[in-house]
Amino acid sequence: MSWMTVLWSMPASASLTFALLHLLVWAKGIQTRANLSFALAALAATALTGMELMSMRATSTEQMAIILRWAHLPLLVLWVAILYFVRFYFDAGRTWLAWSAAGLRVLALILSFTTGQNLFFNEITGLKHIVFFGGETISIPQGTLNPWYVVGPLSALALAAFVLDAAFTMRRGGTATGRRRAILFSGSITFFLLTSVGHGVLVNAGLINSPYIIGLSFMPILLAMSYELSCDMLHAAQLAQQLQASEAELRINKQRMDLAASAAELRLWEWDIILDEVWSTDKGHLLFGIAESQKISFVSFLNILHDEDREQVKLAVEKSMAGNGDYESEYRIKMPDGQTRWFYSRGRIEFSKDNQPQRMLGVTIDITRRIQAELAEQQQRKELTHLSRVTTLGELSGSLAHELSQPLTAILCNAQAAQNFLARDKVDLSQIQDILKDIIAEDKRAADIMHRIRLLLKKCEIEQLPVDVNKVVLDVLKLVSSDLVSRNITVQVDLDQKLPAVIGDRVQLQQALLNLIMNACEAMTHTQANNRQLFVCTELAGVGNAQVSVGDLGPGIPPENLASIFEPFFTTKLPGMGLGLSICRTIISAHGGQLWASNNTGSGAIFYFTLPIFPGESA
Amino acid sequence: MSRAVPTVLVVDDDPAVLKALARLLRSIDLNVATFASPQAFLEQVEPGMHGCLVLDVAMPCLNGLELQQELVARDIGLPIIFLTGNGDIPTSVQAMKQGAVDFLTKPVDDHDLIEAIHAAIEKDYMIRRARAELAEIREKLATLTLREREVLGHVVAGRLNKQIAADLGIVEKTIKVHRAHLMAKLKVRSVAELVHLVERADILPMTPDRRRL
Numbered sequence: 083m084s085w086m087t088v089l090w091s092m093p094a095s096a097s098l099t100f101a102l103l104h105l106l107v108w109a110k111g112i113q114t115r116a117n118l119s120f121a122l123a124a125l126a127a128t129a130l131t132g133m134e135l136m137s138m139r140a141t142s143t144e145q146m147a148i149i150l151r152w153a154h155l156p157l158l159v160l161w162v163a164i165l166y167f168v169r170f171y172f173d174a175g176r177t178w179l180a181w182s183a184a185g186l187r188v189l190a191l192i193l194s195f196t197t198g199q200n201l202f203f204n205e206i207t208g209l210k211h212i213v214f215f216g217g218e219t220i221s222i223p224q225g226t227l228n229p230w231y232v233v234g235p236l237s238a239l240a241l242a243a244f245v246l247d248a249a250f251t252m253r254r255g256g257t258a259t260g261r262r263r264a265i266l267f268s269g270s271i272t273f274f275l276l277t278s279v280g281h282g283v284l285v286n287a288g289l290i291n292s293p294y295i296i297g298l299s300f301m302p303i304l305l306a307m308s309y310e311l312s313c314d315m316l317h318a319a320q321l322a323q324q325l326q327a328s329e330a331e332l333r334i335n336k337q338r339m340d341l342a343a344s345a346a347e348l349r350l351w352e353w354d355i356i357l358d359e360v361w362s363t364d365k366g367h368l369l370f371g372i373a374e375s376q377k378i379s380f381v382s383f384l385n386i387l388h389d390e391d392r393e394q395v396k397l398a399v400e401k402s403m404a405g406n407g408d409y410e411s412e413y414r415i416k417m418p419d420g421q422t423r424w425f426y427s428r429g430r431i432e433f434s435k436d437n438q439p440q441r442m443l444g445v446t447i448d449i450t451r452r453i454q455a456e457l458a459e460q461q462q463r464k465e466l467t468h469l470s471r472v473t474t475l476g477e478l479s480g481s482l483a484h485e486l487s488q489p490l491t492a493i494l495c496n497a498q499a500a501q502n503f504l505a506r507d508k509v510d511l512s513q514i515q516d517i518l519k520d521i522i523a524e525d526k527r528a529a530d531i532m533h534r535i536r537l538l539l540k541k542c543e544i545e546q547l548p549v550d551v552n553k554v555v556l557d558v559l560k561l562v563s564s565d566l567v568s569r570n571i572t573v574q575v576d577l578d579q580k581l582p583a584v585i586g587d588r589v590q591l592q593q594a595l596l597n598l599i600m601n602a603c604e605a606m607t608h609t610q611a612n613n614r615q616l617f618v619c620t621e622l623a624g625v626g627n628a629q630v631s632v633g634d635l636g637p638g639i640p641p642e643n644l645a646s647i648f649e650p651f652f653t654t655k656l657p658g659m660g661l662g663l664s665i666c667r668t669i670i671s672a673h674g675g676q677l678w679a680s681n682n683t684g685s686g687a688i689f690y691f692t693l694p695i696f697p698g699e700s701a
Numbered sequence: 702m703s704r705a706v707p708t709v710l711v712v713d714d715d716p717a718v719l720k721a722l723a724r725l726l727r728s729i730d731l732n733v734a735t736f737a738s739p740q741a742f743l744e745q746v747e748p749g750m751h752g753c754l755v756l757d758v759a760m761p762c763l764n765g766l767e768l769q770q771e772l773v774a775r776d777i778g779l780p781i782i783f784l785t786g787n788g789d790i791p792t793s794v795q796a797m798k799q800g801a802v803d804f805l806t807k808p809v810d811d812h813d814l815i816e817a818i819h820a821a822i823e824k825d826y827m828i829r830r831a832r833a834e835l836a837e838i839r840e841k842l843a844t845l846t847l848r849e850r851e852v853l854g855h856v857v858a859g860r861l862n863k864q865i866a867a868d869l870g871i872v873e874k875t876i877k878v879h880r881a882h883l884m885a886k887l888k889v890r891s892v893a894e895l896v897h898l899v900e901r902a903d904i905l906p907m908t909p910d911r912r913r914l
Binding site: 483484485486487488489490491492493494495496498499500501502503517520523524527564567568 | 810
C-alpha cells in the first residue's frame with residue numbers, strides 16, 4: 083500500500099473510532115447532546131478524509147467533479163455538529179452567528195449542486211498529476227473557478243467567528259477547567275477551519291500543488307477531544323476511589339449506628355412504600371420477634387400488633403401520608419414468649435415531587451419499662467386522689483351535716499304539721515297538698531346533696547367527657563356554701579357564660595376546685611371578718627383554653643414558697659397532709675392543663691388553672 | 702297583769718325550713734312571725750314583743766350567737782331557742798351561757814321543739830310578771846317621804862320603835878305615826894309582809910349603817 087493511503091487512512095480510522103465511541107456513549111444516554119454532535123463531526127471528518135483519498139485517486143474529470151460536489155454534504159454535517167456542540171455543550175456563542183454559519187453552509191451545498199460542476203469549479207478541464215516522495219502520484223483538479231466559490235470560505239469565517247466569540251465568553255466566566263477547554267477547543271476548531279479552508283482555496287486556485295487536507299486538519303480536534311476524554315476518565319477514577327473510601331466510612335458508621343441502636347434498644351427502620359418492604363436494624367427483628375430471614379411488609383407489621391392498637395397505628399400512618407409526613411404512635415406487641423411489650427415509634431415520610439409518599443424513615447424504642455412505671459404511678463395517684471378526697475370530705479363533714487340537716491328539718495316539720503292538721507275536725511286538703519309538695523321538693527334536695535357526696539367518694543376511672551366548667555364551679559360552691567357562711571366568707575363569682583365545654587372528668591375537676599376553694603377559705607381564717615372575700619372567675623384564656631381562677635384576701639403566699647406549694651407533703655396547715663395542691667396539680671396535668679399560683683398586688687393569693695377546650699366546641 | 706297572746710318569732714335564712722317551722726307551730730295554734738334574716742328581725746323587733754325566739758345558728762353575715770349578743774345589748778329579754786345543723790359543743794355552751802333556753806339539733810323533733818317553746822313562753826311570762834311587780838313596788842316606794850324611808854329601813858332591820866326614836870332623836874309617838882303611814886302607803890298589814898315586799902323589790906332602804914358610811 084502506498085504511504086499516502088496509509089497517511090490518510092489513519093485520521094479516517096481515528097475519526098471513525100471516535101465517532102463510534104461517542105455514538106455508543108450517546109446511545110447509553112450519558113451527556114447525550116455533546117456525544118452525538120462529536121460523533122457526527124467525527125463521522126463527517128471520516129467521510130471527508132475518504133473523499134480526499136478518492137479525489138487523489140480520481141482518473142477522470144467527471145469523477146473529480148462528483149467527489150468535490152458531494153464533499154459539501156459532510157461539510158454541512160461537520161458545521162452543524164460543531165455549532166451544536168459549542169452551543170449546547172459549552173452553552174456559549176451568539177445564536178445569529180450560528181445561524182449565519184449554518185445558513186451559508188446550506189447555501190454552499192445547494193450552489194454546489196445547482197451552479198457549475200460544483201461549488202469550486204465551473205468546469206474541471208483536466209487533472210494534474212503530481213509525483214510525491216517515494217514515487218507516489220496523485221490527481222489534483224484544474225479548471226475554471228465557480229464565482230459562487232466565495233460562499234464556502236464565508237461560512238468558514240462565520241463559524242470561526244462564532245467559535246471564537248463563544249470561547250471569549252467562556253474565558254470570562256467559568257472555572258479553570260472551563261477556560262482550558264475553551265482555549266483548547268476554540269483553538270483547535272479555528273486551526274482546523276483556517277487550515278482546511280485556506281489550504282483548499284489555494285489548491286483550487288492552482289496556487290499550490292497538494293491534495294486536500296481537510297481530514298488531516300481535523301486531527302487537532304480529535305487530539306483535544308481525546309485529551310479531554312482521558313481527563314474525564316482520570317476524574318472518574320478518582321471519584322471511584324473516593325466513593326470506595328466513603329463506602330468504607332459508611333460501613334464503619336453503620337456499624338457504629340448498629341452498636342448505638344442495639345445499646346439503646348433502638349430500632350432504625352425504613353419502609354419502602356412503593357415496594358412495601360420494611361428494612362430495619364438487626365435489633366428490629368429481635369424487637370418484633372420476627373425471624374431475621376423473614377421479610378417485613380406493612381401488613382405483616384400490622385399483624386403482630388396488639389388487636390386494640392392496630393387500627394390506631396394504621397390511622398397514624400394514613401394521617402402522616404395525607405399530612406406533612408410526620409408519624410408518631412405508641413403500640414403494644416405480643417412477643418413470642420407471651421409477654422406484651424410497649425413501643426414508641428416515630429418517623430417521617432419522604433414524598434416525591436408529585437407529592438406521592440415514597441418511603442418512611444424512623445425509629446422505634448421499647449418503652450415497656452416506662453409505661454409500667456407510669457401505670458404504677460397512675461394507680462398510686464388515683465389512690466392518693468381518693469384519699470385526699472375523703473380527707474377533704476372529712477374536713478367538710480360538719481358543713482355537709484348542716485347542709486343535709488336543712489331539708490331533713492323542713493321535711494320533719496312539714497310532716498308533723500300535716501299530722502297535726504289531719505288530727506283537726508275540719509281538714510284543709512289543699513293545705514295538706516301544699517305540705518306534701520314541699521316535702522317532696524325537700525326530699526329531692528336531700529337526695530341531691532347525697533348524690534354529690536357519693537360522687538366525691540366514689541373511686542372511679544378518669545372519665546373523658548365534655549364538662550361545663552361553670553357548672554363545676556357552681557356545684558362546688560353549693561357544696562361549700564354552708565361552710566362559707568359559717569366562716570363569714572362572701573363569694574364573688576364571675577363566670578363567662580359563653581365558655582365552651584372542656585374535656586375531662588367532672589368529679590376530679592370538682593375535687594381540684596374544691597381543694598383550691600377550701601385552701602382559699604383556710605387562708606382567710608385570720609382576715610378581718612368583714613373582709614373575707616372569695617373570688618371565683620372563669621374565662622377564655624389564649625387559644626383553646628378555659629381558665630379558672632380562685633382568689634382570696636388572706637395573707638398571700640410567701641414568695642419563697644411559691645414554687646414548692648405544689649410538691650407533695652408540703653404543708654403550712656397543722657392538720658393538713660400537704661397533699662391537696664399536689665393532687666390538684668396532678669388532676670389538672672392529667673387533663674392537659676396547667677395550675678399555678680401568684681400573689682395579688684393588694685393582698686391574698688390567686689390560684690389559676692387552665693383546661694383545654696373540647697375540640698368539638700372550640701371551632 | 703293580763704296574760705296576752707305570745708308570739709313565736711322564727712329566724713332562719715333557709716326559706717324552706719322557715720316555712721316548715723312556721724307551718725308546724727301554726728298547726729298547734731301558736732302565733733308565729735317569720736323572718737328570713739337576722740337583719741330583717743332586728744329591724745322589726747320591739748321591746749314590747751313577748752313570746753320567744755327560735756333562731757338558726759348558722760346564718761350569713763350575723764350568726765345566731767351574734768344576734769343573741771345584739772339583743773342583750775338592746776335589753777330585749779326574749780328567751781331564745783337555738784337550732785343548729787351540727788350541734789358542736791363549744792357553740793352550745795356559749796349560747797347557754799348567754800342565756801339561751803335550749804339548744805336543739807336539726808332535724809328537730811316536734812315534741813322537743815314545742816316543749817322548749819312552751820318553756821320559753823312560760824319563762825318570758827315569768828320574767829315579764831316579775832318585772833311588772835318590781836315596777837309596782839318601786840312605784841309605791843316612791844310615794845314615801847324621806848323620814849318614812851328612814852323608818853322603813855330601821856323597821857326592816859328589826860329594831861323596836863323605842864330604839865328607832867332614840868337613833869333618830871325624835872319621840873317614839875312620831876315613829877309610830879310614820880310607821881302607820883308607810884304601811885298604809887305600801888299596803889301591807891304586818892312587818893313580815895313588809896320585809897317580804899322589800900326583799901322582792903331587791904332594794905335596800907337606807908339603813909342606819911349605810912347612812913353612816
